[in-house]
Amino acid sequence: MEPRAETGSHLPERTDPLTPGQEGFLAGSNVDTDIKMEDVSDAGAMRPPGPEAERPPVPPRGYGCEGARLDGNCKHLEDLKRHIENGQVLQLQLDRMREECNVLRRENNRLGELVEDKRATISSISSNASRERVAKESLARQLEVTKTNMSRQLEAAQTSLATSRSQLEHAEAEKNEFRRKWKQSAKELGQLTRTPQSASQVTDSDLDKWASQLRTAIRDFAIRYFESDGPFLNFQERFEMAQGAAGFKLMRETTAAAKDVEGYRKFKAWVVSTTKLFVELDEIEGEKEAMEKASKAAMQRLAKEILGIIGPFAKVDSGAENYGDFLREMEGVLERAIAMDRDICRQAADVTWRFGPDVPCQFDAATMAVERGEMAPSADSAVIMVIAPAMYKKGRSNGDDLEKPRQLILPMEVTCRPVENA
Numbered sequence: 001m002e003p004r005a006e007t008g009s010h011l012p013e014r015t016d017p018l019t020p021g022q023e024g025f026l027a028g029s030n031v032d033t034d035i036k037m038e039d040v041s042d043a044g045a046m047r048p049p050g051p052e053a054e055r056p057p058v059p060p061r062g063y064g065c066e067g068a069r070l071d072g073n074c075k076h077l078e079d080l081k082r083h084i085e086n087g088q089v090l091q092l093q094l095d096r097m098r099e100e101c102n103v104l105r106r107e108n109n110r111l112g113e114l115v116e117d118k119r120a121t122i123s124s125i126s127s128n129a130s131r132e133r134v135a136k137e138s139l140a141r142q143l144e145v146t147k148t149n150m151s152r153q154l155e156a157a158q159t160s161l162a163t164s165r166s167q168l169e170h171a172e173a174e175k176n177e178f179r180r181k182w183k184q185s186a187k188e189l190g191q192l193t194r195t196p197q198s199a200s201q202v203t204d205s206d207l208d209k210w211a212s213q214l215r216t217a218i219r220d221f222a223i224r225y226f227e228s229d230g231p232f233l234n235f236q237e238r239f240e241m242a243q244g245a246a247g248f249k250l251m252r253e254t255t256a257a258a259k260d261v262e263g264y265r266k267f268k269a270w271v272v273s274t275t276k277l278f279v280e281l282d283e284i285e286g287e288k289e290a291m292e293k294a295s296k297a298a299m300q301r302l303a304k305e306i307l308g309i310i311g312p313f314a315k316v317d318s319g320a321e322n323y324g325d326f327l328r329e330m331e332g333v334l335e336r337a338i339a340m341d342r343d344i345c346r347q348a349a350d351v352t353w354r355f356g357p358d359v360p361c362q363f364d365a366a367t368m369a370v371e372r373g374e375m376a377p378s379a380d381s382a383v384i385m386v387i388a389p390a391m392y393k394k395g396r397s398n399g400d401d402l403e404k405p406r407q408l409i410l411p412m413e414v415t416c417r418p419v420e421n422a
Helices: 020-028 064-192 204-225 235-256 261-283 285-313 323-345
Strands: 350-354 368-370 385-388 390-394 407-410 412-415
Touching: 064 204, 204 323, 204 385, 204 390, 204 407, 261 323, 285 323
Parallel strands: 368 412
Antiparallel strands: 350 390, 385 412, 390 407
16 A cells, blocks of 8 residues: 555645634644654554654554555545635635625726716716807807997987087077067066056956056066075075965965955955045145155165065175166065055955965966966976966955955966076
8 A cells, every 4th residue: 555645735725814713623623734644553553753763563453454544534534624614715705705896896886877977067067168158259249239339329429419509508598688688678668567557446457457567577576686596595584484474374364264244344444444544644735745754664664674585585785786776676566566455455355365275286277377488288287386376356346245256366377397597
């Protein structure tokens, strides 16, 4: 029997480390992989190898081949066991590698999906950038076209503005010439109509004529002396004028509210008698000079009070050359107004002045008329200023019909256009 080959020589050499379980199995098997067949004695006992063992002992009779075969089978079993353990270790390593491969495969799939998403995002961004670039180019072209059109329109507007300015200057010159002629005509008319008419029996036409003449005189006086850019916003003067207007309004309301017609008729008769006495006293030879002196003093006081109110709005002052004309014409207007009031008081009809509702208000064609030269307003036009009050009359000159409604003698003069500085 030939000696057996070295155990484990036909297996591949292990390169991976053994697990603790495998090392324990090998340690507990008590198998020496370095024992050779030459170390087996004839008696079946094993002795350690060494240089001193020259020949193995001869096994007992009948043991020889069968013992060697048994030892070989044991060695073979041990080799198989080691192969199985190595296979199990390899299987575990293979399972781990398979799991790692699966993990890597899933990670690779996830990374692939991310790459596809990023690629789609990049493609979308690129497409949007391209569209934005096209839109910007189109907008730039539109802006250039708009700029060109605006430049042309601006040039046309400048040309039109220059033409309008020239026309406005021409119209301003015509207006100044027309105003100059109007002032001259008004002055001549005032000189011709300075002395008012008077009559004991006052008719509606007389009232209309006197009120119209007074309006003309006041308008002409205002045109000649109230065109400057004076202190139109002087608070104190406006407050004093408001106080005076409130007093006149209260007097009109209390007078018009009388309910006792017979008592009011007696009051009007007393006014007529008192006025007649003053007129007759003025005509007495001995008292005429004193009455004229007293009337002149009263006129000067009244003119001074009025001048304190309207003075800040006039374009003349005490040092102007035409200041004397200003005072004389103002006294002329006051004389005309006093004479008209005297003639109204010499008859028993109730004559009142009304300024209408507070402005702005709606234009009423039945009781209002616009200023001369102003276009006729529409039905819904707004009145912004009352130039002259309306005149109403109730009853007759002899005192009859005082219980009847008032009649409009002269409509109030208003304007529906903004006031402009001259």
